[in-house]
Amino acid sequence: MSEANDPNAQGFSTRAIHAGQRPDPTTGAVMTPVYLTSTYVQEAPGVHKGYEYSRTHNPTRNALQDNIASLEGGRHGLAFGSGLAATHAVFSMLSAGDRVIVGHDVYGGTYRLLDQVMTRQGLRFDVVDTTDLAALDAALETPAQVVWFETPTNPLLHVSDVAAVCSRAKAAGAIAVVDNTFATPYLQTPLALGADIVVHSMTKYLGGHSDVVGGICVTDDDDLAGRLAFLQNAIGAIIGPMDSFLVMRGTKTLAVRMERHCDNAEAIAAWLNDHARVRKVFYPGLEEHPGHEIAKGQMRRFGGMISFDVDADLETAIRLASETKLFALAESLGGVESLLDHPASMTHGAVPRDERVKNGFTDGLLRLSVGLEDLDDLVADLEQAFDKAFA
Ligand SMILES: *Cc1c(COP(=O)(O)O)cnc(C)c1O
Numbered sequence: 001m002s003e004a005n006d007p008n009a010q011g012f013s014t015r016a017i018h019a020g021q022r023p024d025p026t027t028g029a030v031m032t033p034v035y036l037t038s039t040y041v042q043e044a045p046g047v048h049k050g051y052e053y054s055r056t057h058n059p060t061r062n063a064l065q066d067n068i069a070s071l072e073g074g075r076h077g078l079a080f081g082s083g084l085a086a087t088h089a090v091f092s093m094l095s096a097g098d099r100v101i102v103g104h105d106v107y108g109g110t111y112r113l114l115d116q117v118m119t120r121q122g123l124r125f126d127v128v129d130t131t132d133l134a135a136l137d138a139a140l141e142t143p144a145q146v147v148w149f150e151t152p153t154n155p156l157l158h159v160s161d162v163a164a165v166c167s168r169a170k171a172a173g174a175i176a177v178v179d180n181t182f183a184t185p186y187l188q189t190p191l192a193l194g195a196d197i198v199v200h201s202m203t204k205y206l207g208g209h210s211d212v213v214g215g216i217c218v219t220d221d222d223d224l225a226g227r228l229a230f231l232q233n234a235i236g237a238i239i240g241p242m243d244s245f246l247v248m249r250g251t252k253t254l255a256v257r258m259e260r261h262c263d264n265a266e267a268i269a270a271w272l273n274d275h276a277r278v279r280k281v282f283y284p285g286l287e288e289h290p291g292h293e294i295a296k297g298q299m300r301r302f303g304g305m306i307s308f309d310v311d312a313d314l315e316t317a318i319r320l321a322s323e324t325k326l327f328a329l330a331e332s333l334g335g336v337e338s339l340l341d342h343p344a345s346m347t348h349g350a351v352p353r354d355e356r357v358k359n360g361f362t363d364g365l366l367r368l369s370v371g372l373e374d375l376d377d378l379v380a381d382l383e384q385a386f387d388k389a390f391a
Pocket of ligand 1: 082083084085107109110150154179181182200201202203204213214215
């Protein structure tokens with residue numbers, strides 16, 4: 001393949017708009033059609049154009065899979081009906097008795113899947129702080145098949161060294177998996193840093209408009225891709241063609257959206273950091289963040305998620321969370337609109353209080369998914385909410 005035709009030699013935005021997509025051969029439609037079909041005609045038994053049944057293959061899903069695979073720098077993408085369905089596919093490669101090492105502070109649903117579903121099927125797992133490489137080394141002294149982690153994490157924005165964690169996992173014979181939902185491939189590409197599989201909730205930044213639920217696994221390894229494709233078809237937790245189309249519409253603007261998310265978040269993190277009523281700001285872009293140097297080395301910028309600890313009791317934090325007008329009080333993240341979450345009572349209500357407070361995750365912790373609105377309006381909204389909460 002010549003350099004000019006190699007999609008991976010092109011820039012990020014060019015790939016985001018074109019990879020996996022070409023004008024429809026029958027009509028010339030520039031946008032990939034939504035192939036709402038379950039089955040495909042065959043000329044003779046077994047003689048077809050590569051499509052037999054839409055659980056196995058669908059052209060709109062294929063386009064999405066190739067698109068995101070290209071953005072992550074992998075050759076294979078397998079898309080699912082949600083981020084957790086993609087997560088489940090990875091764990092379904094394992095067998096009873098196998099062991100997973102999972103980073104602490106991972107998405108609550110990932111923990112729940114391991115703790116309440118996979119363990120019933122015989123998987124074992126241990127939670128390890130992957131920012132602590134000595135702790136990881138100790139955990140890897142016992143055989144493990146998968147090391148699964150996120151960076152930055154939710155809600156405390158802990159940063160792990162992707163290359164260091166992946167090389168340790170692989171040296172110990174484990175598959176290294178990074179949930180790259182918070183960073184997106186625009187800010188961080190774990191496969192290039194040694195990860196075997198990258199997983200996304202496409203519901204968040206990749207879709208980007210809070211109007212679709214989906215997930216994907218990306219890998220550059222043919223064997224892992226074959227196993228995941230088998231499970232995608234055998235278990236059947238696929239994403240539909242309409243949702244595939246919506247995510248692809250989202251990825252076309254991923255680069256410009258992420259730049260604006262980062263611009264707004266950097267400014268708001270600095271503003272919160274100077275605020276008299278804020279005890280602590282968790283944002284990897286701040287120099288005092290313990291993972292700042294690692295983040296600088298492995299991320300393009302620092303993302304659109306910020307958590308901060310209000311210097312007040314639970315009631316005041318909840319009042320503050322209820323007083324914002326532009327920041328909608330809601331779970332989820334990564335859309336064009338700004339959202340605010342009180343993790344202790346909303347997204348992370350299942351985490352035992354002692355457990356979280358020990359890790360700096362207090363009752364006063366608020367999480368922002370900073371959207372694309374005008375910065376001045378976002379700051380004014382937070383300002384009036386602080387004024388009312390502390391009045
Ligand atoms: C939302 C989320 C998931 C789960 O994805 P769904 O699409 O909601 O199933 C997994 N990991 C992270 C980091 C998330 O934010």
